[in-house]
Amino acid sequence: MFAIKRHLLAAILVASFAAQAASAHAFLDHAQPRVGSHVKVSPQRVIIWFTEGVEPxxxxxxxxxxxxxxxxxxxxxxxxxxxxxxxxxxPTLPPGRYKVVWHVVAEDTHKTHGDFKFWVK
Ligand SMILES: [Cu+2]
Known part of the structure; x- marks a missing residue:
């Protein structure tokens, strides 16, 4: 009986995951400078790759x-x-800690946001 319940729970988890994937929101996939990184020279730009298309x-x-x-x-x-x-x-960033904050609207109109830090040595 217990084993059956566990299987049911697993099936529900998989189903809810699939539902999320179908209406996926845009989240940070990776960034440049990298999340939490220490860079030797100032970047000229901050780039974020999202998991979904976004409306600029x-x-x-x-x-x-x-x-x-x-x-x-x-x-x-x-x-x-x-x-x-x-x-x-x-612009050229002097040494220090920087916080990147992103707010995006995905192509499915869902809003997401997040932030991360990087350091310029
Ligand atoms: Cu969405």
Whole structure:
């Protein structure tokens, strides 16, 4: 009896996973600079690869310095027209800690957001 319940639970978990995948939201897949990385020289831009296509008009990437000041050039756009990749350019960043905040609207209109940090040595 217990084994059957476990199988049922597993089936429900798989089904809910499948349902999520069908209406997948856009999440960060990877970024450049990498999430949590320490880079030797200032990047010229921050790039985020998302798991789904996003609407650039309703999506943005912001970069804040350790004092909380926005330092990006406020020009979030698609990288080479790729639907799931956004980029924002930044001026030369002095050494320090930077927080990247992203808000995106996926092509299915669902909103997601997140943040990560990187350091310039
Ligand atoms: Cu969605």
């Amino acid at each position: 008009l309703f999506s943005r990437i912001q970069v804040f310095n350790s004092a909380g000041k926005e330092v990006d050039n406020k020009n979030t756009h698609r990288l080479h027209g790729k639907k799931a990749v956004l980029v924002v350019t930044v």
